Amino acid sequence: MLRREDVLNRKLAVSDEKLTHLLFNELTIAKEMLKVIDSSFRIMDTAIDIERFKKNHEILETYKKNFQALRQELLNYISKISPSLYNREDWIRIASYITGIVDKISGIAYRIDYFASKNWSITEPVREKFLTQIMAVSDIIDKYMTLLPLTLRDPRASLSKIQNIKQLEAYADEKYREATFTILESNISLPSLVLLLKISEMLEEIADSIDSAADSLYIVLLSL
Numbered sequence: 001m002l003r004r005e006d007v008l009n010r011k012l013a014v015s016d017e018k019l020t021h022l023l024f025n026e027l028t029i030a031k032e033m034l035k036v037i038d039s040s041f042r043i044m045d046t047a048i049d050i051e052r053f054k055k056n057h058e059i060l061e062t063y064k065k066n067f068q069a070l071r072q073e074l075l076n077y078i079s080k081i082s083p084s085l086y087n088r089e090d091w092i093r094i095a096s097y098i099t100g101i102v103d104k105i106s107g108i109a110y111r112i113d114y115f116a117s118k119n120w121s122i123t124e125p126v127r128e129k130f131l132t133q134i135m136a137v138s139d140i141i142d143k144y145m146t147l148l149p150l151t152l153r154d155p156r157a158s159l160s161k162i163q164n165i166k167q168l169e170a171y172a173d174e175k176y177r178e179a180t181f182t183i184l185e186s187n188i189s190l191p192s193l194v195l196l197l198k199i200s201e202m203l204e205e206i207a208d209s210i211d212s213a214a215d216s217l218y219i220v221l222l223s224l
Contacts, residue, residue: 020148022074029067033105038134053116087220097213104202120192129179136172140210155224165214172207
């Protein structure tokens with residue numbers, strides 16, 4: 001017969017498992033939104049296709065609605081199981097970082113739409129730097145997503161992989177610097193230069209958010 005303490009611990013573990021599942025699904029949406037951003041950069045050339053940009057915007061709006069519904073489910077769940085949730089503050093902090101990531105992706109999308117509406121173009125070197133930066137950010141999100149399911153099943157393995165997040169964040173930071181210098185050296189108008197620098201900065205902030213979420217996850221793992 002299971003002791004009362006064992007039953008309680010099992011309930012707590014199930015609570016955390018449900019939470020990691022919801023956070024994983026949120027990051028899945030963020031990844032899909034980032035793919036749309038990648039697609040938008042690939043069609044930014046001297047002959048901007050406004051209709052394709054509008055289509056991408058519609059896709060992103062759908063993802064945002066899906067995310068908002070999932071976020072409400074997560075908040076309701078946290079409210080429901082709050083008394084029995086391990087590391088409640090850390091999990092809420094992680095959820096907040098993910099919300100910030102989706103907000104930044106949305107902000108990038110609006111800036112790209114504005115860029116396209118002005119019929120501005122970017123040089124090929126700048127576009128390539130953005131695509132590389134997006135890939136670096138996507139990789140760090142992927143790595144974090146692999147950690148979430150491991151958190152409860154194998155905390156020790158998760159702890160050993162946290163350092164990988166740090167390495168990927170350093171790489172993303174390097175790509176951010178490269179993109180910044182390439183933008184500054186490009187022959188483009190000042191308004192478009194300012195806008196592109198901000199987009200690059202927001203991509204770096206997404207990588208920073210995942211790194212911060214990894215720090216919070218580290219604290220959770222230490223308590224398991």
